[in-house]
Amino acid sequence: MDSKYTIQDIADMAKVSKSTVSRYLNQGYISQEKMDKIKQVIKETGFQSNFFAKRLKMKQSKLIGIILPRMDSVTVGKLLEGVNRILEPEGYQGLILVSDLKKQKEICNISNLQQQGVDGIIIDSLGITRGHLQLLKSFDIPVVFTGQQHTAVHYVKIDDEGAGRIMGAYVRQKGHHHVVFAGVTNMDRAVGxxxxxxxxxxxxxxxxxxxxxxxxxxxxxxxAYASGSEILAFKPTAVVCATDNIGLGVLRYLHEQKIKVPQEISVAGFGGYAVGVVSYPALTTVAFDYELVGMKTAQGLLDLIAGKKMESQSNLPLSFIERESVCGRQRDGVDKDRI
Structure with a gap:
């Protein structure tokens, strides 16, 4: 029984990918044909017993705790895709808990995951509070935040202020004077x-x-839809929404009120969700690469687990996407033709 075999060796012998072997070892789904091939190679090499013995010796669970604010979100799905793209080939599995947009529950989830013996934690946070920092002082496992930043923690996030500035300059250049910003409270520092x-x-x-x-x-x-009447009460020429999801709710309300977008009111959002392309009119937005955020967050956590340094980031790429939901305004307030 040779103890020097690696996951890559097993993959080569079974003629499958390294990630497929990792899924097999962690009880993930693979086809029966590939399962049989890997099982035969492992039987011949004795790899599996060595693999799990090594885990016990190194005191690693190969589990990564992941805390999310909610599950019914486009951004969460993309973030998890990026995280999994990095963790899976390295034989790690995610253990997911949801905070339901409650900061105290988020803190409780952090404590619960630490007690379950995970090797590290990724937190898609609502906001980093004193409670977070106090709890983390007692931790001996690495933690990386995404979505929020603080000098006392490791984090990966987009440039929310920069995204706002891109949209602000664009709407100003389009000749709008009176805008409603539809968004969330200051509880979420990045977005709010x-x-x-x-x-x-x-x-x-x-x-x-x-x-x-x-x-x-x-x-x-x-x-967002329920806030439509309050938005209209201000009589804006444009509504800028903190997320594309909010923008879609506003668009629905305006359509039902038979208000033409963008001829009467322009609408824009943030996020770059795919559904914004098929909405009518298609939604102008600042797009974020949430999958890249997930990948960089997961890689940073694995670096910390391995004893390496991690550089926090808050300047991941942004891209402005001009579509049909915003048009220009003349100085006297009359709509220009759409550009």
Whole structure:
């Protein structure tokens, strides 16, 4: 029985990929044909007993805790795709807990995962509080945050303020003076403060007539739709939504009120969700690569587990996508032809 075999060796002998062997070892799904091939090679080499003995000796569970704010989100799905792309080939499995958009539950989930013996934790956080920092002081496993940042922790996130500035400059250049920003509360620092403030700063720059009103919504399509009448009460020429999901809820409300978009009111969002392409009109947005965020977060965590350094990041690439939901305005407030 040779103890020097690696996962790659087993993959080569079975003529399958390394990730397929990892799925087999971690009881993930693979075809029966591939399962039989791997099982035969493992039987011949004695690899499996050595593999799990090594795990016990190194005191590794090969489990990564993942805390999410919610499951019914496009961004969460993309984030998990990126995380899994890195973890799976290395033989790690994710153990997912959901905080239901509650900070205290998020903190409890962190504690629960640590007690379950995970090798590290990824937190798609609502906001990093003193409670988070106090709890993490007692941890001997690495933790990486995504979505939020703080100087006392490791993190990977998009540039929310920069995204807001891109949209603010664009809407200003389109000739809009009065905008409603539809978004979430300051509880979520990245979306509720940084993204909104970036938009306001860029929109109002050298723009003396500029006015921005704020309407609070939740993250859901339904909560945005329910805020439609409050948004219209301000009589804006444009509605900038903190996420594409909010934007879709606003679009639905405007359609039902027979208000033409963008001729009467322009609408824009953030996120770059695929559904924004098929909405009518297609939604102008600042797109984020959430899969890349997930990949960099997972790789950073694995580096920390291996005793390497990790550089926190808050400047991942953004891309502005101009579609049909925003048009220009004349100085007298009359709509231009769509550009």
């Amino acid at each position: 403060i940084e993204r909104k403030q970036g938009f306001i700063d860029a929109f109002m720059e050298n723009h003396p007539k500029a006015k921005v009103d704020f309407v609070k919504t939740g993250f859901s399509f339904e909560s």
